[in-house]
Amino acid sequence: MNCNLFKFVLLLIAAMVLSQSVWSQKVVFVPQFTAQSQFAGYYVALQKGFYKDEGLDVEIRHIGASSSQNSIDLLVEGKAHFAGAQLMQGIVARSKGVKLVNVLQLSQRSSLCCVAHFPVGDPEKFKGKKIGRWHKGFSEPCLILDKVANLGIQWVDYNSGIGLFTHHAVDASLMTSFSELIALRMSVGEFPDTNIYRFADKGFDVPEDAIFVDETYYKNNKAVVDKFVRATKRGWEYTRQHQDEALDITMAYMKANHVVSNRTMQRMMLEEVLRLQVNKETNKPDYKPYPKERFKNLSGIMVSAGVMPRLFDYEDLMVGGARKQ
Amino acid sequence: MGSNKSFSARLSLNILLMVSLIFIVALIFVAISSSKIIIDESTKSAQLTLDVVSAEIEKDITEVEISTSAGAQIMMAYLNNDMVCDFMVQSFVNKSDLLTASMIAFVEGVHRGDTWYSTYAYRDSLGAIKMKKLGSEDYDYRYMEWFQIPYMLKQPYWSEPYYDEGGCNQYIATFACPIMDKDSNVLAVMTADIPLLHIASRVNSIHPYEHSYMNLVSYNGSYINANDSNGLVGQTLMAMAYESQNEAIIESCQRIVNGESGLSKVLQGSVASLSVFKPLHNGWKLSLVCEYRDIMARTTQMHIMLALVCLFGLLVMFIICYSIVRRLTRPITELSEAAISIAKGNFATILPEIRTEDEMLRLRDSFAFMQTSLGHYISELKSTTAANERMEGELNVARNIQMGMLATNFPPQLSAFLQPAKEVGGDLYDFLIKDNTLYFAVGDVSGKGVPAALMMAITRSAFRFFSGLGFTMGQVMGRINKAVAEANETGMFVTCISGRIDLETGVMKYCNAGHNPIIVMPPSGEPYFLKAKPNLAIGLFDSFVYEDEELTLEPGTRLLIYTNGISEAETRAKELFGDDRLLAWAKEKGAVVPRQLDPDGSNKVERQVVDSLLETVRKFVEGNEPNDDITIMSILFGQK
The missing domain is CATH 3.30.450.20 (PAS domain)
Incomplete structure (x- = not known):
């Protein structure tokens, strides 16, 4: 009798564990930077239970600000299932042999700027200058410009912030329109627009924020990837519709992660991130994958500029969720 | 200030008003001056506070800088x-x-x-x-x-x-x-x-005024004095400035992050603030914000106290001023009461006694003189009024007598009207019928009033006496002239027209002594002025020989005799009625009145003629009072 009861309890526990694993798939998502409203859509999807609705138990694991690793490094190391990274980062990584696939192209525009202490109408102005860049990446368009125009830029890698620029340790610095540029304005006030070189306005409007997964993981967990992508899109759509609520969720998330910022800056950042998600051709946030023709052109330029070692097929990277759209 | 207020009250209120205006101007001047001084002093005080706190912070950070630099040197x-x-x-x-x-x-x-x-x-x-x-x-x-x-x-x-x-x-x-x-x-x-806790605490503890606060921001504008209670954690100065959407605040904060030293004034909503700021040597920036309402709070209190004291002073001044003016003007009040008493006829009213030898005494003397003069004047006025009343009564009697002298027993062929311009007049008319002959006369004595009336009475009496005695009309006029001239010592004269009509034959004998011509309205043909020989007016020369003339009247001929009160009747614009209008009236109105005598023996037919002319003249003068006696006589030679 006691033996039967014991077996029954064991069966019950096994069933519960099994059901948990079936109905609540644990996944880890690593955004490319510390907590901020750049990732509001993910926080909203988590907070509003959109991931849970898809049967996913998502953990958003930010990389420490002081870490030299980037999100793709963690994906490669198997410490994350989904990584947020810029499209060109993914292209470079794939070119280097990292088996990545792009499952969602959130951003449709480039936010990259090169902000200088001098007017920058002509790229020649950057010749031989000391320019700050993120040591974790994100700087590929400027690296291409450096090579193509033979500018001989002296690159200064840094972690984050605008300190190198405001203390005049560098002549110019790469910044994003949704983060550092806003932080600069919040710090020094008005800054002359003539000193800002916006790559999107100079014919180098390459989309940025995307979600990547390991190719093997993708092949084995297509359903999970689809769910994650669906819930993430839902999160961003909700964010677009309820920006104040999304900001509340983001600020609470940042506070819990001891990330110090102010609502004004985070609001401006979110507005800019949402703007960057709007496809300039359709004028909608349609999350369209990067077009094949443009990919070919971009890859060619990147290889010739030495930013990536070799060409590869568009389908290798754009397989899966992104292609389906 | 109502008109029923006393002089004392009005004078006091006027003085109060003027002094209040002076006080208000003075208060405004004091308020502006003191506010400026207070603001200047407060600005200096704020800058001093800023200097003291910045020196304390600089001491700490310098200590850290020196010890760390020394350590680096050693290491x-x-x-x-x-x-x-x-x-x-x-x-x-x-x-x-x-x-x-x-x-x-x-x-x-x-x-x-x-x-x-x-x-x-x-x-x-x-x-x-x-x-x-x-x-x-x-x-x-x-x-x-x-x-x-x-x-x-x-x-x-x-x-x-x-x-x-x-x-x-x-x-x-x-x-x-x-x-x-x-x-x-x-x-x-x-x-x-x-x-940063102790630096933040020190900065946050500085409150020179109730709502003032101090901020310390880093090189890049982040709040160093941030803590959970002031909500500045993670904030930057410019973010707060942009959040305010206030251009003045943004400009002020921009100056701070630019590392400027100075002060700025900002207005947010209804709150005006003073901000003083300076950079520290390590790139941090310290600022102190004070609201003007706090700075001005004590000054405002002082201004209110000053205003209350002024108000109290004004009240006391009004009471004192009112009492003094009331005392000074009491003789005027008493004189006023005396004047009322005098006005009521009490000329024996005793005037108030004035002990001061000033304008009041002169006023009292003037009153006394006026009182005496007024007594005399009233007394004379009474006598004059009595005489006038007596004379007026006598004139009324004379008028009645004169009007009584006028013949009123009109035969059917005659109607007449006389209206003196004054109580008694100088016009006359008369008629009488004797032996089937109608005697008539119309005259106008030069001048008016009693002398003219007396002359009129003499003329009328003479006409009545000499008519019917068998004299020609020239002889009748000559005797009237003599009688009048003998009694005329004042040089007056009478224009007169008299005549007699044989009621059987229609032969009219007439004599015109300088009077207006008769208007003849024949039964057929146009009316016309009857020409007459140029005899002198009566009363001028007692020996003047008057000539009479003759006109045979057709049955139905109407004669209109009048004085210059008709032909010279004038409007207010001094336009005369004139002979032309008179002749026109005769054509349009006088000639159309029936030429048949009233079979009842009344003179209503001729009365219509007289009334018609009178109405026409009255309409013409448009209510203007006549300045001369008016006499009209209408005679119809006709059959019954």
Whole structure:
């Protein structure tokens, strides 16, 4: 009798564990930077239970600000299932042999700027200058410009912030329109627009924020990837519709992660991130994958500029969720 | 100020008004002047407070800078000795109450070729000093600002405020100083972490006024005095400025982050504030904001007190002023009462006694003179009035007598009307029928009033006496002239027309002594003025021989005799009725009246003629009072 009861309890526990694993798939998502409203859509999807609705138990694991690793490094190391990274980062990584696939192209525009202490109408102005860049990446368009125009830029890698620029340790610095540029304005006030070189306005409007997964993981967990992508899109759509609520969720998330910022800056950042998600051709946030023709052109330029070692097929990277759209 | 107010009240109120205006102007001047002084003094005071607090903060940060720089200098010679490095940072933290941590972080490759090597001493939450080795892929200090900026610039650097998670778990700022060899190659960076709590507390405790506050921001504008209660954690000065959407605040904050020293005035909503600011030597910026309502609070209180004192003073002044004016003007009141009494006829009213020899005494004397004169005048007036009343009565009697003298027993062929311009007149008419002959006369004595009336009475009596005695009309007029001339010592004269009509034959004998011509209205044909010989008016020469003339009247012929009160009747614009209008009337109105005598024996037919002319003249003069006697006589020679 006691033996039967014991077996029954064991069966019950096994069933519960099994059901948990079936109905609540644990996944880890690593955004490319510390907590901020750049990732509001993910926080909203988590907070509003959109991931849970898809049967996913998502953990958003930010990389420490002081870490030299980037999100793709963690994906490669198997410490994350989904990584947020810029499209060109993914292209470079794939070119280097990292088996990545792009499952969602959130951003449709480039936010990259090169902000200088001098007017920058002509790229020649950057010749031989000391320019700050993120040591974790994100700087590929400027690296291409450096090579193509033979500018001989002296690159200064840094972690984050605008300190190198405001203390005049560098002549110019790469910044994003949704983060550092806003932080600069919040710090020094008005800054002359003539000193800002916006790559999107100079014919180098390459989309940025995307979600990547390991190719093997993708092949084995297509359903999970689809769910994650669906819930993430839902999160961003909700964010677009309820920006104040999304900001509340983001600020609470940042506070819990001891990330110090102010609502004004985070609001401006979110507005800019949402703007960057709007496809300039359709004028909608349609999350369209990067077009094949443009990919070919971009890859060619990147290889010739030495930013990536070799060409590869568009389908290798754009397989899966992104292609389906 | 109502008109029923007394003179004292009105004068006092006027004085009060003028003094109030002076007080108000003075108060405004005082308020403006004192406000300016207070604002100037408060600005100086705020700047002084700013200087004092900045000196205190600078003292602390300078102490950290000097000790860290000295440590960096010393460590240049001992970088290859890990134990000395450890001892250095440990003792550095241990000896300074200001520090929570210190670190020596080596440049890549300097410490035995290592990518990272650092020695870090810090106080834990219990205050014990602990040691750590930092530097890894997860803590890659090579790309951190506190390391990178002093490394690149080869200068000391103050970091932005940040939360030291895992260390002292509070907001800190790091002072980083490069350790360089003799060739100025940076080998390592030595840091000192100072908690911002005590600096923030000091800054946040400064409240020169109730709503004033002080801010300390970093080189990049982040609040150093941020804490959970003031909601400034993670905020920057410019973010707050942009959030306010106030151009003045944004401009003021821009000046602060630009590192300017000075002051600005900003208005947010209805709250005006003064902001004084200055940079510290390490790039931090200190500012003090004071609201003007706080600065002006004591001044406002003082102004209210001053206004109340003025108000009380004005009230007292009004009471005193009213009493004095009332006392000074009491004789006027008494004189006024006396004047009322005098006006009522009490000329014996006793005037008030004035002891002062001023305008009041002169006024009283004038009143006394007026009282006496008024008594005499009233007395004379009474006599004159009585005489006038008596004369008026007599004139009325004379008028009645004169009007009674006029014949009123009109035969059917005659109607007449006389209206004196004054109580008694100088016009006359008369008629009588004797032996089937109608005698008539119409005259106008020169002048008016009683003398003219007397002359009229004489003329009329003479006409009545001499008519019917068998004289020709020329002889009748000559006798009347003589009778009048004998009684005429004043040189008056009478124009007169008299005649007689044989009622059987229609032969009219007439004599015109300077009078208006008769209008003849024959039964057929146009009316016309009857020409007459130029006889003199009667009363001028007693021996003048008057000639009469003859006209045979057809049956139905009407005669209109009148005085110059008709032909010279005038409007207010001095336009005369005139002979033309008179002749026109005769054609249009007089000639159309029936030419048949009333079979009843009344004279109503001729009365119509007289009334018609009278109505026409009255309409013409449009209500203007006649300035001469009016007489009309209409005679119809006709059959019954």
